[in-house]
Amino acid sequence: MTSGRTRACVRLALVLTTLSLVPLGAQAQADRDLNEWDRGNLGLALGEMVLANTVTWVAMEFALPWKDLTRASPSTWITNITKGPTWDDNKFAINWWSHPWGGSHYFNAGRSNGMNFEKSFLMTILGSALWECCGESHRASLSDLVTTTLGGAALGEVFYRVGSQFYNHDPGFLQWRRIFPGLLAPSRTLTRRVLNRPRLTPSPEPWFTPSTSGLSIVSGLNTSIRDGWTTQLGQPGGFLEFVYSYGDPDELRVGSRPYEHFVAALEFNQFANRRFFTRVQIRGNLWTLEAQRDRWQNLLTFYQGFDYLNIGWIEPRPGEQQPLLEFGMQSLGLATSWQRETGSDWNVHGGFEAHVGFGGVDSEYAFLGELEDTVGQERFREYDFTLGSGIGAHVGLESTHLRATGYWRWDRLGVLHGSNIGNFSSDHTVTQLGVMVLSPRLISALFGWGQDLGIGVDYKVHARVSNFDNPDFDQFHPDEYRQFRAFLALNLGRKRRLFPL
Numbered sequence: 001m002t003s004g005r006t007r008a009c010v011r012l013a014l015v016l017t018t019l020s021l022v023p024l025g026a027q028a029q030a031d032r033d034l035n036e037w038d039r040g041n042l043g044l045a046l047g048e049m050v051l052a053n054t055v056t057w058v059a060m061e062f063a064l065p066w067k068d069l070t071r072a073s074p075s076t077w078i079t080n081i082t083k084g085p086t087w088d089d090n091k092f093a094i095n096w097w098s099h100p101w102g103g104s105h106y107f108n109a110g111r112s113n114g115m116n117f118e119k120s121f122l123m124t125i126l127g128s129a130l131w132e133c134c135g136e137s138h139r140a141s142l143s144d145l146v147t148t149t150l151g152g153a154a155l156g157e158v159f160y161r162v163g164s165q166f167y168n169h170d171p172g173f174l175q176w177r178r179i180f181p182g183l184l185a186p187s188r189t190l191t192r193r194v195l196n197r198p199r200l201t202p203s204p205e206p207w208f209t210p211s212t213s214g215l216s217i218v219s220g221l222n223t224s225i226r227d228g229w230t231t232q233l234g235q236p237g238g239f240l241e242f243v244y245s246y247g248d249p250d251e252l253r254v255g256s257r258p259y260e261h262f263v264a265a266l267e268f269n270q271f272a273n274r275r276f277f278t279r280v281q282i283r284g285n286l287w288t289l290e291a292q293r294d295r296w297q298n299l300l301t302f303y304q305g306f307d308y309l310n311i312g313w314i315e316p317r318p319g320e321q322q323p324l325l326e327f328g329m330q331s332l333g334l335a336t337s338w339q340r341e342t343g344s345d346w347n348v349h350g351g352f353e354a355h356v357g358f359g360g361v362d363s364e365y366a367f368l369g370e371l372e373d374t375v376g377q378e379r380f381r382e383y384d385f386t387l388g389s390g391i392g393a394h395v396g397l398e399s400t401h402l403r404a405t406g407y408w409r410w411d412r413l414g415v416l417h418g419s420n421i422g423n424f425s426s427d428h429t430v431t432q433l434g435v436m437v438l439s440p441r442l443i444s445a446l447f448g449w450g451q452d453l454g455i456g457v458d459y460k461v462h463a464r465v466s467n468f469d470n471p472d473f474d475q476f477h478p479d480e481y482r483q484f485r486a487f488l489a490l491n492l493g494r495k496r497r498l499f500p501l
Helices: 002-021 026-031 042-062 074-083 092-111 117-134 142-164 175-184 186-195 442-447
Strands: 214-227 237-246 262-270 277-293 296-317 320-341 347-362 383-398 403-417 426-439 453-468 479-493
Touching: 042 092, 042 117, 042 186, 074 117, 092 117, 092 142, 092 186, 092 296, 092 320, 092 347, 117 142, 142 175, 142 237, 142 262, 142 277, 142 296, 142 320, 142 347, 175 186, 237 479, 296 347, 347 403, 383 426, 442 453
Parallel strands: none
Antiparallel strands: 214 237, 214 479, 237 262, 262 277, 277 296, 296 320, 320 347, 347 383, 383 403, 403 426, 426 453, 453 479
């Protein structure tokens, strides 16, 4: 089965690469002005949405060990429609990463065909509802509907805007640049091939590629300790982190379109008992109110948030596994940001935010949550589904030679399904905080090279406190995960970010 999955992945990569490298029709390019945006069409967008579901079904039937999910029929359709959605037992990575990634294909089926953010979001809802209703034999999942739509819109818009900066519209120059956006948004590559058009508008509004984007590449050593269990992980390991800032937050106005400024973070770790792919976080503006007075600038932004943290597993006692850290959330919030330019070289900035969201967090008693469709139950889930709210704050002090930043976030999450069995309620309080100090020019000062290469350290804490009303449950003391990192940071482009990640 593993070899079959490997062959399927290789074939998919070869197809996408070939589509990305094949030149567009020369006659079609000659007939069009490359400076004009070409529009797609609704029919193709709907076809690509159905194709995305079809590819998923084929992969599950022939490449993945989930053949039981492909036995959908009119009787399962009727069941899903009449009984409605329920909860599922999927692994944390599937619910909080794979489903949003799948939703991004629905989203970009619309985005690649001339739809704006809002209309593409409707495509995500439609694609997810179609799959949950008629694509698989299990009962429709409420969590999948939420994570696929909200998470799919967040990932989809990021993929689309990042990919737009890689496309080169000169048909005879550097075709390899299209490989990366083709992997991010295959539907966009398909649209370009089917319509034979060199340039497709990302939305009906005028498009621009921001010149103020920035990328930070951070790599170094990471050591951590997990409090709450007898096992402590102190051995160092390597990590690689990418933080991409798109657009200039100083240019956001009342009429700014969604995601004209966003920050996306991607992190990989290499540790014993850890997952390699450990963190994805996104914050993107949806609506903005701006005010400026003297040297102070204030922004009030309605934003969308995406959080996926999945560090891995530990074995606190022989034969027993517990998640080291699992936290996911799809959120909407309000953030206020300010900055003050002093008369000297220093810049002071900060902000506050409040949000509500649908989340998932690891819990000792989540496995007791009963599923309505027990026939389709495949595993015991180790995390609770939650609904909650939170607040956060960040502050920073920057100059040419030193940057110091700190952030704090607090979430109160009421359990919707999992450890709240019977007539008892449960909730979790999750606190995240961190501080970072970076010298962006130290390498250049010491060695005379590496102007954009800096040295830094940071310290992060992720703590969960759980409250179980059930008297049969142990009241666990705070479960805390701490990280200390020393790293080199390559900073390219714009440094200012509205959202701290």
